[in-house]
Amino acid sequence: MKSYFHQPGTISYVYETIPERVKKLADEDPDKTAFVIYLSKEERYEITRQEIFDRSQKFARALLKAGLKKGDRVAFCVSNCINWMSFDVGIMLAGGVPVHLLLGAADIKVALAGCSAIILDVKERWNDFTSIAQIHEQGKVTSETCPSMKLAIAVEAGSRPLNALLASEIMAEIDTLDAERFTNFPLVDPEDIAFINQTSGTTGHPKQVQHSHFNIINCKYESSNKVLDMSKNVMYYSRPMAYIGGYPISYLHHGIKIITGNTVFLKATQNFELVVDIWRKEKCNMVGIAPHDLKDLKEFGFRVAVVFTGGDMLTKEMIKHAFVFTDNVSVGYGSTEAIFISLKLFTKSNIDDHIEGMIGRPCPGVEVKIVNDKNETVEIGEIGTLCTRSAWISKSYDDGSLNGSPKNGWYHTTDVCVMLPGGDLLMKGRTSDFIIKGTVNLAIKLIETYIDRHPDVKKVVVVGVPDPSCGEDVCACVQISSGQKFDSNELRMFCENNMPSSGSFDWVTMVPSYFLQFDDFPTAESGKLDKKKIKEMAIKQLNIKHAIN
Template identity: 45%
Template sequence: MKSYFHNPRDFTFVYETLPDRMKKLAQEKPNKVAVVMYYSERDRFQITRKELYDKAVKFARALMKLGLKKGERVAFCASNSINWLAYDLGIIIAGGISVHLLMGEYDIKFALAGCSFVVLEKSEHWDDLLAVAEIAPGGLITSESFPSLKLGMSVSASTRPGEALLISELLDEVDKMDSKKYTNFPFVDPEDFVFTKQTSGTTGIPKRVKHTHFNVMNCPQSYGEMDAFTDSDVRFNSRHMAYTVGYPFDLFTTGLTHVSGCPTFLNDYDNLDYLVKIWRQEGCTILDLPPNKFSDLRGFDCRVKTIDSTGDLLTKEMIDGSLSIAETMIVAYSSVEALNICHRVFKRSNLHEHIDGMLGRPSQGVEVKIVDEFGAVVEQGMAGVVYVRCPWMSTGYWDIGTVRPHGWLETSDVAIMLPEGDLILKGKTTEFILRGELKLLTQFVESYVDRHQDVNKTVAVNIPDANGKDNLCCCVQTYPGQKLEDEALLDFCMANMHDKYVFEWLPVIPKYFLEFEEFPELLTGKIDKMKTREIAIERLKATKK
């Protein structure tokens, strides 16, 4: 059998825009809480559906007054807040395209290209902008680097440059206007672009992915309907809302309540007791959590419907830990371009079916195939590159051209397909260790070293020697209070790695172990493996001097 699987959809497509859906939700249950935000143990804020929609409309009127035209891009970079979604939706109501950013040192030249307006919060981001642009009274921007930029707005009064516009002041001005002024919003079609998401930049350059209202409104339904999420559910998500898996898709599609806040606070390992308190207090039924917390959930007096995990490989032990408080555990596989691709729901009764590297089965409406280097679909059980096709696929990128033969998206993931359609990840086309003519997958090594009781996270990288040969180095972050012992880790690998040698002469046991207090991260919060490798090479060079 060939490695091709299609899961037909059994739901009807929704042909509706995000503003239309939010307006409908506000009319149906105006006082239902839409978003809850936690910034610390003492700082809790909430906004209802009607309050959210009304503030979005108010911001849209302010943007119309400032001259925003339909189809113009608005760079939006701000921390999670109770107003984040209102500002985002306001941009969309006014006909703009919201460009969701997690700005950093390397991407300002990519992030702002082609944008007309910019909305910033943090002083360091304003500093980045002011290094390449000037702001005149009224927030007017001139820049040789970004000739399309016209206007700058600040979320915060304490960090805005003197000439930048302040959103709160703009909203106050709207309150003083005639209620009918600047309300003739442009027509927005469900197939118009709604927002742009950045990829993680694992290749060094993040791509800006274009999505339509249709994509956003329909992709989550392929996921939500199968798992029976409703507007009575409450989802906890500790990610940044600008990040694809942090965006409140199912607030729009199912009407559930979205609980989030400051990612630094909500992802602090030491705050787990308080997080459980939040889940109880808010009545959370769905938890989006990083998997390093799963094993610590045992012993807590808390029950939820399900726990989601996207973007991380899970072990059977991790899933078992999540099921100590959840009825089900959803392993999901997604991308910025295709959004939801695969998932698998685990319970105690089917936990034995889990295999290391499992990504799940294609979700409703999704086609997946595994191909070789010539583009031919491989037999089931053979490794190849994952290709995806679905109706809510991104139409492409702002920065580069898009070539997708017959509508298929080529991922960088290498996997095998089982007869039931399950995908088992074997690695990435960008993350191999070369051994002669063969390629060893770094995830293979990471998954085993991560099982050591003292290891929190492992990143395997290749270290070239003087002859150009790749040597395997495991960069390891231990749990607090633990110390890395090279010999102990080496003994653990020798005893526990099933395939210690691909062939008798081809060792895959790491040659080096390096301890890291923390790993460098990309803007999305993922580990920056390229930077980790650079640091490892420099540290090993220093030890040889």
Template identity: 30%
Template sequence: MSKLSYFRNTQKYDFIFDTIGSRVRYWAKIQPNKAALVVHMSDVQRSFITFGELYEKAESLAKYYVSVGIRPGDRVAVFVYNSTEWLITSIAGSLAGAVSINSFTFASQKDLDLVRTIGCKLLVADMRDEKLKHFMTRNIEDLRSKGFALKVITVEDHNHVSAENNFHKILTDMKEKDVSLPDGIDPEDLTVVFQTSGSTGVPKFVPYSHMAIINDLLFLCTAMGIENRDIFFSDRPMGYMAGYPMVIMVLGCTFVTLNSQSTVRDGLSGQVCKILKQEAVTCGYFPPYLVHDLDKLKHTASCEIPFFKAVVTSGQRLSKKILRRFQEYSERPCLGYGTTEVAWVTLSSVDELPDIDDDIIGSPLPATEMKIVDEHNRVVPVNTYGEICVRNISTAKNYLTTDGEFVKLTDENGWFHTGDIGYMLDDGKNFCIKGRAVEIIKRSTIKIFPASIETVLSKHPAVAEAVVVGVPDDRMYQDVCACVTVKVGQELTVAELESYGMEQFKPDSCPDGKGLMPGYFVIFETFPRLSSQKVNRRKTTEMAIELTSTKSH
């Protein structure tokens, strides 16, 4: 009988049954003067907060929550950039028993509408950006004019909002107030809601309990070898799952961050390298775009890159070449996989992976199960494509809808169906991913995985990035459209790209006369992106359909 594609990591770990607020209280007691968070918003603007200050200010803000009627389970919208204020707000919500809902895009009418439809009773709004200040003020007043009783706390003073609602004034005023915080907050109570990136078209809201988020991140940190003395870096917005400052709550580490817009927009600069060195960063989360930046800057004299104890990357497929080079920057470079719905799922050191394939995502973290199933939900043999399913302590049970209701997220047995297509290696523990189920292109009777073509096209010396999508075809249902961007300083024509494709895919030697050869090639100036900086495939597909609709093969 063939070996089935199922693996459960049975490694023993003690679970932490605690709340986030209680964890911060613990660290504040034993290391009050240690920096919990360091934020670099510019070359000269550095701020930090100690564990002692963090708990004291979070407790003051939590008292305010209670004083204005926020009760356990109530929803609080958080529209705040990476800052000490964001962290204080997050911990305050935990202490008050509230559920913090983090926004992806602050200056978005859709996000503000969700504040109302999801049923938030309080909004903490960052007013330090002039454009955002104008947008927020106008729209908050509009919500109130329609009868929505929304309480607002503003980070920074603003003319249109009472000074009584100013964040820092509240902290001062509430410090000595005798307000009792709720007793009996359960570690299994919900505490935070993360938004998905919207890769399927519509972002979803995923709620997490204290216990789920603490223990998943404990497993991640332990697998990476992170200890209390380590200093962790991430450039991601702290309201994202990947940017959530878990090491503060779980291990009492110092967390270093900065203006995430600058690294996405400008890349890993010499100034960022100085910050990493200045703060003595030992560990971190480096998204694929920063891994590419590290690779480029490794031999640049103007940028001295520290050698890290442990780093992890995830979010996009990386080539074998980049993963191998990743080992030059860290003692323990790790590759991870996860989704907002199940948090971190796999974590493997690059050194421990079998013959690295471009698609490998490693093996499950402790207390995590993975399996590959077919369209009938049956587990398939190893090395057979199917949908990746996950079950672990962090698996959210429900989505929070835009109407404020909960809908079931897992199947009847508690499995989350990721929508990712992959397979399990015959070593019995490592998994590979080929792409999203919705990304599969069905040309005639053949199913084509975009990643198989993207990997080949990305090797062209002039191609910066390749995205392959399906476009409608009257005869074959779909055809393959290869979209690429060109490297700075390089030139590339569609004819040259097509010639390269013919050489690499050799359609004439394939049984159907096509194989993986794209029917269309399109050169983009840039690709549209999601707020997570992943390529927006849905929008790219729409643009490709429009560009190819008037073309013939």
């Protein structure tokens, strides 16, 4: 039997735009709180459904007044804030296309290519921008590097550069005008590009992915309805709204109240207890947690209905640990290009069904197949590259490609997987998630899984480091649990006693040659561990002179 799986969806598609959906939610329950934003322990803001739509209309009118035309691309580089959704929808209402960027993750010249306007908040990013562009009166921009750039708008007065427009001021000015002026919004079709998203850049090369309004409105993950009445949920997550994993899709689909905020504040290790207090105070019943943070969960005096996690492979031990805080752990798998691909809900009753690397069964409406290097679909149980197809998958990157222009709508991921007879998927790693030691490919995730079982290990990241004799060698970067001591010899002995023997790998051992202690791991803006940075730090600690790609 071939490694192909599909189960039909039961939810009919809806042909509407994101602004139309935002208006519909406002009409249904105008005074319901839509978002609560925490910028710090003391700074809490909230906004209703009606306020989101009203402010988005006002911002759209301000953009039309400033000269924005239909199809203009707007570099939208703003951290999570109370008006984030209003700005985003306002750009769409005005006919523009938001380009969701976090400029620190990509070359600014590449990121801003083709954009007509920029909206920024952070002083450091303004410094990056003004190094390649000049801002004149009324926010007008000239730039030899980015010749299409014509307009600059600041979100925060404190970081606003000279001559840039200020969002609050141009929106206030609209209030002084006749109510009918600048209200002739251009027609936006559901199949028009809604926004362009920058990928997380964890592979080192962020890409820009186009999604239509139709894609975002219709990518519902139906299996979640089996656990909760989605419309009554209060969801917490700490990812940037600028990434697909943090974009408020659940608000658009179900009207879920979302609790989020400044990602630096929310993700800081020292603020974890403050974040738990936010969950308690806001009565969150759905909490999003990165896989590497599940070990921080404990009995807090309250429980949530669901912990949802994803973005990396999880061990059975990691999921079991989460049961101290919830009865349901939802493991999701997706990408910026495909949005939702698979989902698996684990409970105490089915956790023993978990197999190493399990990322769930394809969501209703999603097709998945596993192919070999000849693009042939392999048999069930055979390893290969995962490919997926759905109605909401991105049709292309911004440069017109999508992993080699997918044939018949199939998107080829870089994930190496196996399909089980029932359709469940096991991830074995990414094509880049191997250390080539000599002539042997060692799976990084498998090595991490063994080390993670050590009782004193809190978190582990395995990286490849340069080696003159075998090209690349194994280095384990380890965080030790509170109250325990780091002992590299003891960790090495644990690995030797528990990992497969070297004979299983053509006499190349998977036991790390190096163990390094880390107090904390850096994370990317997406919330994922920044493995590229961790590798650089490891090489520096080991004083290795020449890194390899």
